[in-house]
Amino acid sequence: MSDESTAAGSPGECHRRGCDDPAQFVVLERYQEETGKGAVEAEAALCPTHTDEESPANLDGAYDDYVFRVEPISGE
Numbered sequence: 001m002s003d004e005s006t007a008a009g010s011p012g013e014c015h016r017r018g019c020d021d022p023a024q025f026v027v028l029e030r031y032q033e034e035t036g037k038g039a040v041e042a043e044a045a046l047c048p049t050h051t052d053e054e055s056p057a058n059l060d061g062a063y064d065d066y067v068f069r070v071e072p073i074s075g076e
């Protein structure tokens, strides 16, 4: 989860490049920067297919408050 591009499609779409499916989950990972500058939160709205592919990517930065969480987006 190092994709920090803001060029994702309109809100509500999967954050993955080239995927137009509606986002149904938010994947959140909170970890400690290696530099010790503090916690970083990486959040991405994804379709079910890409949510399924997600996994903790920053275990090197795990600390007491480390979080890897998948939350359903409550519908509109």
Ligand SMILES: [Zn+2]
Pocket: 014, 015, 016, 019, 020, 021, 046, 047, 048, 049, 050
């Ligand atoms: Zn997708």
